[in-house]
Amino acid sequence: MGLKIYNSLTKSKEKFTPVKTDVVRIYNCGPTVYDYFHIGNARNFITAETVRRYLAYKGYKVKFIQNVTDIEDKIINKAKETGVTPSDVAEKFTKAYFEDLEKLGIKPADISPKATEHIEDIIEFVQELIDKGYAYEVDGDVYFEVAKFKEYGKLSGQKIEDTIAGARVEADDRKKHPADFNLWKSSKPGETGWPSPWGMGRPGWHIECSVMSSKYLGETFDIHLGGNDLIFPHHENEIAQSEALTGKPLAKYWMHNGMLQMTGDKMSKSLGNIKNVRDLLEDYEPDVIRFYLLSSHYRGPLELTNDSLDEAKKALQRLWNCSDMTSRLGDSQSQVMEHKLNESEKMLSEEIDKAIDKFEESMDDDFNTSGAVGAIFELVAEANKFAGENPSPSDQGKAVLGKVNKTLNELCQILGINANKESSIAEDDSFVNDLLQLIVNIRQDARKNKNWDTADKIRDGLSELGVKLEDTRDGVVWKIDR
């Protein structure tokens, strides 16, 4: 079973074979840093990360680039509104971007190139397009001449004529064709700009991705990702620029994630119905947010509601409980010896392999994280069942449970989810642990004396402080949740 990827370019699932054998090169369109990023952006980042992690799990060497657009009209507008410079805005939100990524538990890209640090490269790229006859300059602006690129529209299925029929393209007499787009924008006096052969100006939006992807990944890299709202015009234009210049495909596979919706509408900054990740993290743990985003397929739409997040949290709790139980009851140090297993141990052991198989099968099928999560939960159910039937497992039983624990951890890690709950109190905080142990011992004494009032008062009181006590058959277990 090899990996299959749905390629937006061909609108079909294709077998994945890297362009080069030794490394998979991936580019994802990163944020324009004019505000905190929202949960919809996060879905894209997490989709990219899932691709990246799974490919690494499959044994590929992965090189992952995600750019930072730090000069753009929206940044300039924001600067005007708030009375600071565009670079102030960009700096502030670039910093916030990396902070929020980290809080969400998303690994930053191998390289996060910034547009403003590649002005020279961009100018060179634009000049070459002019030299090759694909672009023209008017009053300090440089446009890409869409009519010159015969394959224009191959990604989005848009025809140039239809685009004009939409009549929403800004009228500009200076352009040869309404669909022609900006490669270089002249700047007004006093505006941020860089010197260029065409006067002071700044890069058009689409050009930076073409420039930086080719610079760091080379011509024809493997996977280009982005939200499906970028298909047209952004990705279409990227293809036009790059392929006009090189005559080679920009990327082999194009992956586009679906939009996150709020009460039926797309979440977007222009609609004003956005939910910042920063704010969301006040109410939900990173794992919950990631788990929720992974619980459906990346290409479909996904509705964000409090209920869906709450539900994700409960589901995740079930996983955490099982992980807890298997680490408590299991022994991950000792080896499972198949021939020594009894009937039920053997069954559980087989369930581990089944879960791994189903997990990989799902992920191989265009990164079906929903199916992969299902596989994990099937293992959880089997482990719980086994533990219920074998409260005091044999050594081999412990070994199998330990293996379940390890498997749970490994599979979750591929999805970027912690199989174990991150506690706000360090696990090695021995003072807290000793204190809790003392309280629990006192409560156990009360229980021995059937002093239920005291015992319950302690349990309820701790619960309010975020410490949950469970009286299991083999002792008291506490979980910290605050």
Added chain:
RNA sequence: GGCGGCGUAGCCAAGCGGUAAGGCGGUGGUCUGCAAAACCACUAUUGAUGGGUUCGACUCCCAUCGCCGCCUCCA
């Protein structure tokens, strides 16, 4: 007008040409001093609707309806 996606139980959500994973919720049990956790049973004869192909379709094709995205900045 052009391009594309979606429509599966109360809710969320997968696989699959041979009669529906998983999660949440609900109901009834087991365990427990009581809880919690966990387990067991039940919870879609039905897959928006209407046709067609097929021995057989939720899965393929066509049409209809509904929802959504893109065509302007947007992950």
